[in-house]
Each structure stands twice: as structure tokens, then as C-alpha cells.
Amino acid sequence: MxxxxxxxxxxxxxxxxxxxxxxxxxxxxxxxxxxxxxxxxxxxxxxxxxxxxxxxSCPSEIISRLFELAKSGQLTFHLSITIFEMIVGFIIGASLGISLGFWLGRKATLAKIVDPYIMAVYSLPKIALAPLFILWFGIGVDMKIAIAAIIVFFLVFYNTLGGIRSVDPELVDVIRVIGANEREILRKVILPSTYPWIFTGFKLGIPYALIGAVVGELIATNKGMGYLLMEYSGWFDTSGVFAVLFVLMIVATILNLAVNHAEEYLMRWRMGLPS
Amino acid sequence: MPDKIVLRNISKVFTRDERELQALIDINIDVKEGEFLSIVGPSGCGKSTLLNIIAGLLRPTTGEISLDGQLLKGINTKIGYITQKDNLLPWRTTRENIEIGLEIRDVSKSERKSQAIKLINRVGLAGFEDHFPNELSGGMRKRASLARTLIYNPDVLLMDEPFSAVDAQTRLILENQLLELWGGTGNTILFVTHDLEEAISLSDRVIVFSARPGTAKTVNSIPLVRPRDTIKIRFNEDFIKIYGGIWKDLEEEVGKAEELKTKAELEKMECDQEGFRTSFDENTGP
Missing domain, CATH: 1.20.5 (Single alpha-helices involved in coiled-coils or other helix-helix interfaces)
Structure with missing residues (x-):
């Protein structure tokens, strides 16, 4: 040790x-x-x-710019907006993805019928939907939430569906013989066996939610980290651009670390680690 | 002893891709209350299918099953079913896995725990209560799955080659442990295996199954005294005599099963060749 x-x-x-x-x-x-x-x-x-x-630019310049940003309160303001969009988008996308994945996962025939259509929408580059979302939601926070949500939705949806389809039928049979009814089977066997799959969806979805929010802000907005990026780039302020990129990098890294730790803890039964 | 399970004229035909496969034919077996009954047969003779039918997971094509004189409809929740795979829920610890039967029966948390701990000690898993299945050895997982079934005290145990996946030494230990756990409970065990030694050393009666379509070919009483030691009993003269007698019947069926397998493989090869021919013709069109 x-x-x-x-x-x-x-x-x-x-x-x-x-x-x-x-x-x-x-x-x-x-x-x-x-x-x-x-x-x-x-x-x-x-x-x-x-x-x-x-x-x-250069690191010393970027660091001093970061301090400036933090001091003026601009960093907190813009960062909190981006993180808000990301989190709300993630929650909406993930909950819709799980619910629809579960629902469709239990309806084999319907799933077969709608499969090509879902696949078609999935294949669409989600960012291309941004102009449509601007029409629907305007250029406010809603539009960024919508972009983040739709990207997360598909990642979680397909993973949930995959999870439901890979439930070991023998496990279901064994628990059924022990006396479980349909509800108990759903709660005690099907749901938990999809957790690793759903978690994979989350893991992919979290960085993508951030991407969705920032890209949405790049397209049209007056606040958020994406806005700050565009602003600095418009002023030919390379240090400012690097400062914002640096913050985004830190946020994404922290999120990834958090997700990995959560996974290690929640999925410890898969890893074969002593508890 | 009254009959615990009665099987009458059970047959099962599987239909797949418009082909029919007769898995079981005309099975009539009476399982007496409190007996240890084994079914031995070559692989692919429908032994597992029969247990699935008794568990209510599969419907027989013809025939009926009664348990305690009542006709079986739907899932049979009065039995405990131990399959070849241990089928423990991988996200539950040993104790949580063992408790599941009581959880489903709405037993209180503290009661569940105390019963589970008692059983964990009896099957020799003490110290592994909080381990996940993938942290246990094959033999330990087997014991956990046995404990999971024993905890809700079903009076019939169906066991489908439960020890075939563990190594030979562990297997002998598990067999003895099973007899110890079973002794004096009055429970009925229906045990399926392809290992004749295992069947004889454990059972009161051994039924030899024929090759596909499976049916009961011979029924043999095993008049060896209990309690038995499944290791020592194999050197017993009577054991050897009984083994010789039953093996003759079994050997013939194993031979037939091998023939069936070869035939099936040949058929499959022919199909593949036909498939090859059509695709070849398509490719060389004008």
C-alpha cells in the first residue's frame, strides 16, 4: 500500500x-x-x-486577466449562467431520455416501428437545430437549455434502451419464481440492471451539456461563457479568449472527475473492488 | 409418502423458423414428498426444459402438472429454483441477495437480516455478507444462491445442474453440504444432472432420461443408507453395483445423443452449403 x-x-x-x-x-x-x-x-x-x-498571448497575461475577470464579478456572472443552462438542460434531457427509454424499452413492437425515425433525428447534427430553437425560444437562456437538453436526451435515451434490452432474462425468471410481481421485477431487477447503462449515458451527457450550452451562447446571446468568448474574440483580445477557455477547461475537468468518482462508488459491484 | 409433484403426459414441442423440435415426450413422473429425486440424461435431452415447465416458466405442449394435488397454472412460486448459473443480482451484496425472497414477502428489515445472517453462517459464508457476487468464488456464489432459495423455505427445490460450473473438489464439498442442509427438513428435491455418480450419491431415486425427445426411460431406487458422505460412498460396493446397472441404460442414451448432435451438425453444414450456393448464383448473374 x-x-x-x-x-x-x-x-x-x-x-x-x-x-x-x-x-x-x-x-x-x-x-x-x-x-x-x-x-x-x-x-x-x-x-x-x-x-x-x-x-x-502568454500565461502571465492570461492569469492576470483571470484575476481581473474574477474581481470584477464578471466571471461569476457569466459562468453561473452557462452552468445553469448546462445543469437544467442536462436534467431535462436526462429525465426525458430515461423515461422514454424505459417506456419504449418495454414496448418491443412500437420500438421497432419508430426506430428508424428516432435514428434519423439522432443522426442530425444537433447544433443544426439551433436556428429552429431560436425561432421557438428566442435568444435567451431557454434556447441554450434546449440545445443542451436535446444532445443529452439522445445519449441517455439510447443508453437506457440498450440497458433494458440487455437485462438478463434468467435473472428475471429467477426472481419471478421467488414470487416477485411485475412491479417488483421492474424495481428490483430491470431498473438496477440498467443503472450502469444510464450512468454511461450521464457520463457522456455531462460534457456534452456543457458543449451544448457554450455553442448555443456562441450562436446568439448577450451573456454566458460563450458570449464572453465571442466578445473577446471581437476585440482581438487573445488573452481574454484564453482566459475563458481555461475556465471552461477547468469546469469540464472537475465535472469529469466528479462523474468518475461517482461511478467508482455507485458501480463498485462491477469493478470487483472490496467495499 | 404422498405424491408432492405429479407430471402427467408432459410433452413439449419448440417451433422455431417453421421447424419443429420435440424436446420432451410423454413424461409421467411422480415425485414423492420428502424424497431426493434425480434426473440424469445426456446433454440436450430436455432436462432443463422439464424443470422450466415445473417452475411454470414454460408451458408444456400437452399434459399437466399438479403440486400438492392442485393443478399448476402460471408461475410456480411454491418451489425454489436453483439454476446452473447462480443468477445472483450483481448489484446486491451477499446478504442483500439472500434477503430478496423475504423482501418480496414483506418481512421486516430486522427479521430479514437476522434470518439471512443465520443462513449465511449455516452455508459457511460468514465474513462475506457485504461482498458483491463478483468478489466471491464460484463455490461461494453457489452457496449464496442456495441460501437465497432456502431462506423462504420452499418445500420443493428444483436444482438444474447446480454444481456443474464449479471445480471437482468444491463440488464434492457442496454436495455434502447440500445433504446436510436438506437432512431432516422433509423438503422434496428434484435434481437434474448429467453426472451419474452425483445423482446416485445424493438421491433416493434416479430417473434416466432418454436422448431427445426426452422421456423417463428407467426409474431406479437407490437403497443406500443415510446419512451419506458423498465422497466415501463412491467406494461402497453397493454404490459401484448400482452405478454399473444404471450406466448401461445411460450409456446407450448418451450414444444416441451424440448421433443426434452429429446429425444436427451435418444438417447445419448442408444448410450452410445451400446458402453458399444461392449467394454464389446471385453473384454470377448476367
Whole structure:
């Protein structure tokens, strides 16, 4: 055990050092354009070792911009809007996906009939629906929620359906012989055996909900992280753009970590870990 | 002893892709109350089908089943069914799996727990109450599935090759444990296996099943004294004599089953060749 935790500490140190190294390199490269000229007789090779900060900004600039954003309260304002859209969109999409998945999963004939139609809508790039959603919901928060919701819906729906279809009929039989009625079978066998599938849907859906919300904001809005991105890009403010991207990256990473931890705990019966 | 289960003229025909397969034919068996009855037969002789019919999971094509003199309709919840796969719910711990029968019968939580713990100790799973099935060995899972069935105390146990998936040593231990758990309960056990030694060492009577379509070919009493040790009993002279007698009947059926299998494979190959021919013709059209 001790050896293992030592290994983890070592790995994490290496990772942090690697990150610092990357940032340092970035900082060093950023500056007045300059080239290293190598004369090869036939032609001269010009290797740039400095790149205009207009294109790539630099870490120190981005960090100070982040502080500025946080201090002015802008970051909290825009971030909370994006996260709100993401969460509400996720909840709506996921609950519709689970309910419809369950309902259709229990109706084999109907599922066969509507399958190609659902597949057709699923194949549509969901972002292409944005103009339609603008017509329906306007350019407010609702439209972003709708985009996030429809993306999450399909991910959760298909996973739930897959889960229902993969329920082991023998498990159902065994519990039925023990005396369970239909309701108990649904609650004690079918529902729990779809959990891992639904969870996979969630796991895919959470980052996509964020994508949906941000893309919605990129298309049309006056608030949210997507708006901030567009705004900075409009001002040719590369540091601002990088600052927003950095925040989005942190949010997505935290979400992924949270989902992985939740999965490890909830699905421990699948992992074969001692409880 | 009165009859616990009576099977009359049971037959089962499966229809698939417009082909008919007679799995069982004309089965008449009386299972006496409190006896340990085994059915041995070659693989594919419909033994599992018969247990599924008795459990009410499958309807027989003809014939009827009665339990305690009452005609069986629908799922038979008066029996405990132990299948080849342990079929434990993987998201439940050992104890939660064992409790499920009481949960369905609305037994209170504390009562459920105390009964489950008692049974866990009896089947030798103490210390593994809070483990999930995938953290248990094959033998332990088997014991857990046995405990799950015993907890609601069904007076009939149907066991479908319950020990075929565990290794030979564990199997001997589990067989002895089964006899210990069963001894004195007065419960009736209908045990299906393809292992004649197992059948003889456990049972009061052994029925030999014929190759497909399956039917009871011979019924043999096993007059060996109880309590038995399923390991030592195999060296008993009477055991060897009984084994020799029944094996002759079984061997013939195993041979037939092998023939059927070969025939089925040949038919399948012919089908495949036909399929190949049509697709070939299509490809070489004008």
C-alpha cells in the first residue's frame, strides 16, 4: 500500500512539473517575433523562436486577466449562467431520455416501428437545430437549455434502451419464481440492471451539456461563457479568449472527475473492488 | 409418502423458423414428498426444459402438472429454483441477495437480516455478507444462491445442474453440504444432472432420461443408507453395483445423443452449403 501511494505522489509531481514546463515554454516563446537564421548555402532556414503575443498571448497575461475577470464579478456572472443552462438542460434531457427509454424499452413492437425515425433525428447534427430553437425560444437562456437538453436526451435515451434490452432474462425468471410481481421485477431487477447503462449515458451527457450550452451562447446571446468568448474574440483580445477557455477547461475537468468518482462508488459491484 | 409433484403426459414441442423440435415426450413422473429425486440424461435431452415447465416458466405442449394435488397454472412460486448459473443480482451484496425472497414477502428489515445472517453462517459464508457476487468464488456464489432459495423455505427445490460450473473438489464439498442442509427438513428435491455418480450419491431415486425427445426411460431406487458422505460412498460396493446397472441404460442414451448432435451438425453444414450456393448464383448473374 505504502509503495503504491509513493508511486502516486511521484506521478503527480511529475505531472505538475510537466505542466509548469509547458507554461514556461509558452511564456518564453511569446514575444516580439524573432527568428533563428541558419544559412544552408542553398537556402536560409528561418526558425521562429518568438511568436507575436497577439496570436498566442502568454500565461502571465492570461492569469492576470483571470484575476481581473474574477474581481470584477464578471466571471461569476457569466459562468453561473452557462452552468445553469448546462445543469437544467442536462436534467431535462436526462429525465426525458430515461423515461422514454424505459417506456419504449418495454414496448418491443412500437420500438421497432419508430426506430428508424428516432435514428434519423439522432443522426442530425444537433447544433443544426439551433436556428429552429431560436425561432421557438428566442435568444435567451431557454434556447441554450434546449440545445443542451436535446444532445443529452439522445445519449441517455439510447443508453437506457440498450440497458433494458440487455437485462438478463434468467435473472428475471429467477426472481419471478421467488414470487416477485411485475412491479417488483421492474424495481428490483430491470431498473438496477440498467443503472450502469444510464450512468454511461450521464457520463457522456455531462460534457456534452456543457458543449451544448457554450455553442448555443456562441450562436446568439448577450451573456454566458460563450458570449464572453465571442466578445473577446471581437476585440482581438487573445488573452481574454484564453482566459475563458481555461475556465471552461477547468469546469469540464472537475465535472469529469466528479462523474468518475461517482461511478467508482455507485458501480463498485462491477469493478470487483472490496467495499 | 404422498405424491408432492405429479407430471402427467408432459410433452413439449419448440417451433422455431417453421421447424419443429420435440424436446420432451410423454413424461409421467411422480415425485414423492420428502424424497431426493434425480434426473440424469445426456446433454440436450430436455432436462432443463422439464424443470422450466415445473417452475411454470414454460408451458408444456400437452399434459399437466399438479403440486400438492392442485393443478399448476402460471408461475410456480411454491418451489425454489436453483439454476446452473447462480443468477445472483450483481448489484446486491451477499446478504442483500439472500434477503430478496423475504423482501418480496414483506418481512421486516430486522427479521430479514437476522434470518439471512443465520443462513449465511449455516452455508459457511460468514465474513462475506457485504461482498458483491463478483468478489466471491464460484463455490461461494453457489452457496449464496442456495441460501437465497432456502431462506423462504420452499418445500420443493428444483436444482438444474447446480454444481456443474464449479471445480471437482468444491463440488464434492457442496454436495455434502447440500445433504446436510436438506437432512431432516422433509423438503422434496428434484435434481437434474448429467453426472451419474452425483445423482446416485445424493438421491433416493434416479430417473434416466432418454436422448431427445426426452422421456423417463428407467426409474431406479437407490437403497443406500443415510446419512451419506458423498465422497466415501463412491467406494461402497453397493454404490459401484448400482452405478454399473444404471450406466448401461445411460450409456446407450448418451450414444444416441451424440448421433443426434452429429446429425444436427451435418444438417447445419448442408444448410450452410445451400446458402453458399444461392449467394454464389446471385453473384454470377448476367
Amino acid at each position: 505504502k509503495e503504491k501511494s509513493k508511486g502516486i505522489i511521484k506521478l503527480n509531481t511529475q505531472r505538475i512539473l510537466f505542466g509548469i514546463g509547458l507554461l514556461l515554454l509558452w511564456e518564453l516563446i511569446s514575444g516580439e517575433p524573432a527568428y533563428l537564421t541558419v544559412d544552408l548555402k542553398v537556402f536560409t532556414l528561418r526558425i521562429p523562436y518568438h511568436i507575436e503575443p497577439f496570436w498566442i
